[in-house]
Amino acid sequence: MNNPASPSQKTVISIINVAKSYSRSGQKVSVLSGLNFTATSAQTIAITGPSGSGKSTMLGLLAGLDQPDQGTITMDGLDITLMPQADLAAFRARTIGIVFQQFHLLQTLTALENVSLPLEIAGTKGGILSMKAAEAEALARLEAVGLGSRASHLPSQLSGGECQRVAIARALVVKPKILLADEPSGNLDTKTGERVTDLIFDLVRKDGTTLILVTHNEDLAKRCDHRYQLRDGQLHRAP
Ligand SMILES: Nc1ncnc2c1ncn2[C@@H]1O[C@H](COP(=O)(O)OP(=O)(O)O)[C@@H](O)[C@H]1O
Numbered sequence: 001m002n003n004p005a006s007p008s009q010k011t012v013i014s015i016i017n018v019a020k021s022y023s024r025s026g027q028k029v030s031v032l033s034g035l036n037f038t039a040t041s042a043q044t045i046a047i048t049g050p051s052g053s054g055k056s057t058m059l060g061l062l063a064g065l066d067q068p069d070q071g072t073i074t075m076d077g078l079d080i081t082l083m084p085q086a087d088l089a090a091f092r093a094r095t096i097g098i099v100f101q102q103f104h105l106l107q108t109l110t111a112l113e114n115v116s117l118p119l120e121i122a123g124t125k126g127g128i129l130s131m132k133a134a135e136a137e138a139l140a141r142l143e144a145v146g147l148g149s150r151a152s153h154l155p156s157q158l159s160g161g162e163c164q165r166v167a168i169a170r171a172l173v174v175k176p177k178i179l180l181a182d183e184p185s186g187n188l189d190t191k192t193g194e195r196v197t198d199l200i201f202d203l204v205r206k207d208g209t210t211l212i213l214v215t216h217n218e219d220l221a222k223r224c225d226h227r228y229q230l231r232d233g234q235l236h237r238a239p
């Protein structure tokens, strides 16, 4: 299935004929089969679908956190299914931001340290970025999500909405080409969820990031350029 994209737009995600199954008590359970999908730069795409339909599985494959049984997944021009683990980790750190429903912040690190971490992994290793510059960049991102004054707080000292804003700052601090968001407002009350989602849209539009947003919320899905429903292992265009 192809998105209607103008030829000038660059394809940043391509899934070709991907299958993924899990084995459960000795039985093979097919989750994705013959999955095809493309996304171009700066597109926002919503994925909806029943619980258990494979939305998180699809995002896990896109993030290179899991391997498909068959098929090709190309992210920013590189086939991640062929990449050695070490290269994949470095590629992911530079190219893909991920926001989870459960925030997944490191509890013993402050907000600022959580946001600095991806820069340290992606940048300072090669001496590209000094620690000081990484910290300044991370603070700027925390300010962009409205949490500049909470930089020294631990996640346990922040509300759910604030934790998710830290997670968003962390996901976007390296200016990745792609942001994968797995029900980012799923653990938040409606109002806080809306604010967090507004923030995601603001930031990806500013940076031209491609957004894949998994959500149960039809109103949020409608805010994306394109909508798909995951059903029976495949993506179907949603109205
Ligand atoms: N690591 C795993 N091992 C076995 N089964 C799994 C695993 N991860 C997911 N599944 C199964 O795959 C199906 C799709 O799961 P998931 O991708 O989490 O769906 P969704 O995010 O749409 O709710 C479910 O039936 C789930 O139980």
Ligand SMILES: [Mg+2]
Pocket: 055, 056, 057, 182
């Ligand atoms: Mg899920």
